[in-house]
Amino acid sequence: MTKEDLRRKVWTRLKLAGVLSFPGSERRVPNFAGYERAADLLSELTLWKRAKSIKISADAPQISLRRRALREGKTLYVPVPRLRGHQCFVEIDPEKLGKQALRAVSVSGALRLGRLVAPHQLQPIDLIICGSVAVTRQGARLGVGGGYSDLEYAILRKEGKIREYTPILTTVHPLQIIEDRVPMRAHDVPVDFLVTPDHVIAAPSLHPRPRGILWDLLAEDRIRAIPALQRGRPEARSAPTPRQL
Secondary structure, eight states: OOOHHHHHHHHHHHHHOOOOOTTOTTTSSBBBBTHHHHHHTTTSSHHHHSSSSSEOOOOOHHHHHHHHHHHHHHHHEEEEEGGGGOEOOOOOOHHHHHGGGGGGSHHHHHHHEEEEOGGGGGGOEEEEEEEEESOOTSSSSEEESSSSSHHHHHHHOOOSSSSSTOOOOOOGGGGOOOOOOOOTTTTTOSEOOOOSSOOOOOOOOSSSOSSSOOOSSSHHHHHHOGGGGGGGOOOOSSSOOTTTO
């Protein structure tokens, strides 16, 4: 099955089971019933408790984790949709925002109250939490298909804000865990832990992480559309080759 086949399989499965909350699942990370319990379970992990700086996706089912991070005084980083602009992350510092911090858990609130920062301006990231459409117990992950989560990782890895062993977690409904083989390419970022409303599942490290931006796999129009990709871009890639001419 292709990645798109697997996404549609999961979206249909969740819809038929009646475990979706607004705004549903089609073409998005599913807002599954029980995401609050999954957040509670994840926040009991030592990885969470020790983390001071966390990158959390802007997806709907991760809102409880964004809220909890701010309540606990952690610095929160949320990506700007589609990584628009050179300052493509929002830094939300609860010490600076005070009582207004909890209004920054939505995308609109984060953009209104947070501080836009370029990738090289982030603090080192202690923990990554991403939204997923489907995952396997071996750590393979499928997002919506835009590739932005993988690009966020690659950009921050290149800037030294993410290390080789920075933990990556996702919260999902049990029906999002699939047994099918997920075709993982060199740029695809795996997860270390899957957290459902009832269980924490440690994934074995079967899939290598990209060590930075894999320029050869990026289309020229994608590079032009994301300003952050142009920082430190290899000169050889920006110049046309004889064959291209």
